[in-house]
Amino acid sequence: MSITLRAVPRFVVTGLLRHEPALSPLGLILLAATLPTLFAMAIDVRQFGAASVWLKPFKFQLSLGVHVLTVALALAALDPAARQGRTARIAITAMIAAVVFEAGYITLQGALGLPSHFAPGLVGGILYGLMGLGATAIVLATATLGGLILRRPAAGVPGTLRLAAGSGLLVSGALGLVTGFAISLSQGPIVGEAGGAGVALFGWSRSAGDLRVAHFIALHAAQGLPLLGLLLRETDPRIARGPLILAACLWSALALGAMLQALAGIPAFPMP
Structure with a gap:
């Protein structure tokens, strides 16, 4: 058709x-x-x-x-x-x-x-x-x-797509929960003294730590990991499994690292 x-x-x-x-x-x-x-x-x-x-x-x-x-x-x-x-x-x-x-x-x-x-x-x-x-x-x-x-x-x-879809939602949900709780416990997303213009469209602070960056990274594992699975869909599932698991771990580390950076009051996109 x-x-x-x-x-x-x-x-x-x-x-x-x-x-x-x-x-x-x-x-x-x-x-x-x-x-x-x-x-x-x-x-x-x-x-x-x-x-x-x-x-x-x-x-x-x-x-x-x-x-x-x-x-x-x-x-x-x-x-x-x-x-x-x-x-x-x-x-x-x-x-x-x-x-x-x-x-x-x-x-x-x-x-x-x-x-x-x-x-x-x-x-x-x-x-x-x-x-x-x-x-x-x-x-x-x-x-x-x-x-x-x-x-x-x-x-x-295909096994590659099943792993990518499942891990994408699992990582997104789990890290979305962790970073969301961090925002709630901090009484807001900003850690430190915010001032000046933020990042265009997103509004993320460029002068203080902003937990919304980590939350954004966490939630979009739901799209990022399945897209990687689509790129690897023609690869033998036994070979693609390793890169997908590594990508899930790196994505998690990036989100958690951005959260710790924000909690320290350090902006992800500092002003020049």
């Missing part, structure tokens, strides 16, 4: 919805939501701090959408019986509920011109606590599904 270039997006979307009907619609909706958010950013001059009130909603819609779709794709490597099992269903349901709450609350607060993280007052504190629980649910669900893929892989999926 030949597919024209124009039909690729529709083919991919249709395949995603058929393969993972629970997570895929949510991921696609979040990515679609970035378009009106960008439009709002262009016409709304309000700012919170030094950035548009719509910047944080845009970043979370994009990152959560990519993460959800990554998990949906990775689940192709999970045995169908395990996908229908209690553990997978609980993990997927928890992820959906947490992602909807996180994206919805952050978008609402942005529209109101109010902070979502570390919001003042009793209600703000309660909602921030719920956001912490939601973030914990997302990373725990991610790690759980990664472990399931490694333990109960689907038949017919």
